[in-house]
């Protein structure tokens with residue numbers, strides 16, 4: 001246990017924030033002690049991000065006060081939050097890709113020499129800072145092409161450079177590999193030991209148990225409970241979050257049918273040099289969930305994009321029910337009977353400005369039920385969208401609302417719902433439960449299993465090993481663009497998979 | 508051989524004179540591109556500057572006040588356009604086109620009221636921009652031809668490109684400007700007033716286009732004609748695009764169009780139909796942009 005004093009550094013009192021008729025924060029109060037790690041947990045749309053945005057000055061509360069060191073403060077914008085020693089690593093990184101690490105970190109507080117930006121001094125400062133907090137980074141590399149874990153490190157250093165005493169992390173681990181998660185949690189502990197006070201918003205209760213001192217549970221815009229981590233359990237926390245006990249997904253035994261999706265010798269190289277996909281051969285049978293396990297960045301994104309026609313592969317064969325769709329346009333691939341849940345809900349899955357109803361048919365608007373002779377059938381679309389929203393409990397005011405106004409997890413649920421409900425014989429699901437709460441994860445898992453039991457072929461790509469192990473009838477391990485092992489359900493342990501994923505030879 | 512060299516010197520000289528008005532506006536356009544503003548209104552603000560310069564000159568007879576009037580009037584018009592684009596989130600194309608049409612009509616109308624003429628106003632009473640004295644180059648007639656009858660503003664255009672280069676890439680303000688163009692949301696979340704930076708940039712680009720306009724009417728022949736800019740604002744935008752919104756790149760882009768313009772002028776004395784020669788700079792614009800975009804697409808496809 002850290003030696004945390006009980007002096008309160010931050011208090012938020014009776015915060016109320018409404019979006020139209022929706023109450024995102026309903027009289028929420030929070031306090032944070034110096035040097036502690038507080039976890040804020042709750043279902044999708046519970047209002048966690050909203051509360052953090054209020055703290056960081058990105059949203060203005062309708063009511064409520066904020067006290068820093070027992071002194072009332074006003075935070076109208078991010079600059080004021082920063083000046084008050086409050087820093088935030090946001091759910092979506094705020095970085096400038098073409099700029100270097102240093103340029104990104106010193107942004108807004110650049111060292112000057114006369115009229116000019118003193119880049120040399122800046123680089124030096126950042127080197128020192130990265131050494132001091134043991135967060136290794138090369139100050140002069142560009143952000144472009146950096147893995148997510150490093151980008152996040154840039155964000156953390158940025159907050160430290162701004163001299164923040166309070167650091168807010170909003171779902172920091174959602175996009176990290178297990179190794180990166182491990183490093184991040186250690187970093188947070190180190191920072192807390194160095195006297196920083198930390199708030200972490202997350203859906204992963206095992207992380208909460210590992211890193212936090214206290215947890216605050218939110219539900220439907222209200223805070224419902226505080227717990228000391230030492231006196232609670234995952235079960236209790238999840239019960240507090242969703243208000244019911246979760247039952248394990250049941251996976252009925254069925255015997256798979258014929259191979260609906262068969263990929264042979266798929267190859268892809270970039271710039272004619274390193275192979276990204278190296279003679280990948282996999283197949284998925286009807287009535288089967290096939291998992292692809294791998295540390296992200298080992299080719300799984302490219303594999304999916306090649307299958308779906310978003311990227312052109314060099315050679316190989318992709319058979320859908322015996323028909324070759326290799327390097328066919330996306331539309332043709334979709335028509336052949338494939339649906340996909342993309343790994344990034346905002347880049348691939350939706351358009352921020354589109355309404356929920358529009359997002360609900362994106363990619364499927366040509367289906368006869370949605371449009372005839374180029375005219376949209378608004379009524380069916382609305383009905384369909386309404387049904388999805390209800391069935392998947394997407395928390396929204398109305399289906400006319402913009403997709404960008406959904407909370408992260410709710411946007412994900414909407415896209416998952418859309419792709420699952422297309423009743424295609426093949427579903428490719430990439431990180432289908434990224435950023436959604438445990439209740440919703442359960443629901444999505446149930447849907448995937450149901451789809452498979454109805455005879456569809458499901459290809460599941462996930463960096464959550466537990467998810468792969470739980471759902472997959474068969475597992476392929478991918479490492480550096482090669483298949484590094486294949487297992488039937490129950491024939492492999494998490495440890496073995498973990499080893500194969502980092503390149504150890506077949507056991 | 509000597510005739511040839513002399514001919515080249517004349518082309519060089521005329522290229523410079525044709526390119527510098529474009530260069531001023533092009534630099535403004537490049538700055539706008541850097542903050543992610545597509546400022547099509549530069550055609551109109553350039554015309555504003557051109558007209559204000561002639562009016563101020565007419566009343567005061569001072570070229571200095573004339574230049575100042577061009578800068579300030581163009582800046583104000585541009586500043587208003589910037590507010591509409593950024594604060595009120597008006598579609599940039601619509602705001603820009605409105606400005607251009609408004610100014611085009613307004614200057615034609617005011618020309619009739621103030622000078623009482625239609626079409627064009629020429630007067631010997633007007634005081635042109637000072638020319639740089641090249642008599643010290645007497646021994647080298649070629650050099651004298653190359654740099655003869657250039658104004659101080661022509662010279663300053665190149666200096667300005669270098670200054671802006673340092674400004675954009677070495678100063679904190681320049682750094683922040685570029686950042687707003689890359690990711691405005693991020694800039695705002697880091698406490699930067701991105702709106703103000705964008706509006707400021709649009710206003711400043713207007714000021715530059717005003718200088719360009721002044722150079723157009725007060726540089727060679729001192730005259731104002733209806734829509735005298737004749738699309739130079741658009742050409743300058745193309746120059747900025749070709750120069751990848753880099754100040755030194757804009758110099759190259761403007762030189763290309765300056766050269767095309769000067770070729771067109773020269774060919775007017777030949778047997779080729781004048782309709783065709785006059786179209787040359789515009790054809791060059793389209794061709795250059797097409798090739799540039801094609802190359803970009805090729806590069807991204809790789």
Ligand SMILES: Nc1ncnc2c1ncn2[C@@H]1O[C@H](COP(=O)(O)OP(=O)(O)OP(=O)(O)O)[C@@H](O)[C@H]1O
Pocket residue numbers: 019022023024042043044045046047048049050051395396404405406407408409410435
């Ligand atoms: N700009 C907005 N306009 C309208 N409604 C909004 C807006 N931002 C958030 N909301 C709504 O406020 C509620 C709370 O959203 P918030 O993002 O705080 O949820 P969250 O707890 O962070 O959820 P998640 O775990 O999914 O990220 C949601 O129902 C969301 O739809």
Ligand SMILES: [Mg+2]
Pocket residue numbers: 048049050091407408409
């Ligand atoms: Mg959130």
